[in-house]
Amino acid sequence: MKPTPCDISDGACIKLSTNQSWIVRGDKIVYGPVPITSGRKGYETAVGKFPVLRKVKDEWSRPYNAAMPWSTYFTESGIAFHEGSLTVPSHGCIHLDPQAAKFYFQNLSIGETVQVVS
Secondary structure, eight states, X not given: OOSSSSOOSSEEEEEGGGTEEEEEETXXXXXXXXXXXXXXXXXXXXXXXEEOOEEEEEEEETTTTEEEEEEEEOSXXXXXXXXXXXXXXXXXXXXXXXXXXXXXXXXXXXXXXEEEEO
């Protein structure tokens, strides 16, 4: 039995319906579950498997005029894990608390898989 609702054995798992995320290594949870918020109505976070594309420690969102510390991007459209509100839904990104955002940034490598399930 898998330790998370995802079928990946290495990378990050996100379950949108429970607002939780994990990092797994060799089918074992190494971090999490941590609370998240995801995309609001009209900006829903896409479900699927995505590669970590790039990481930007001190990111700034021009469209939303907002700081996005510890950004770990996993879609071409600009969806990322980053530090953000755990009470206000995002414009598609996955908000994490400051400690989790830093951990994800430091522990997910370019090319690793992020799986998003509903």
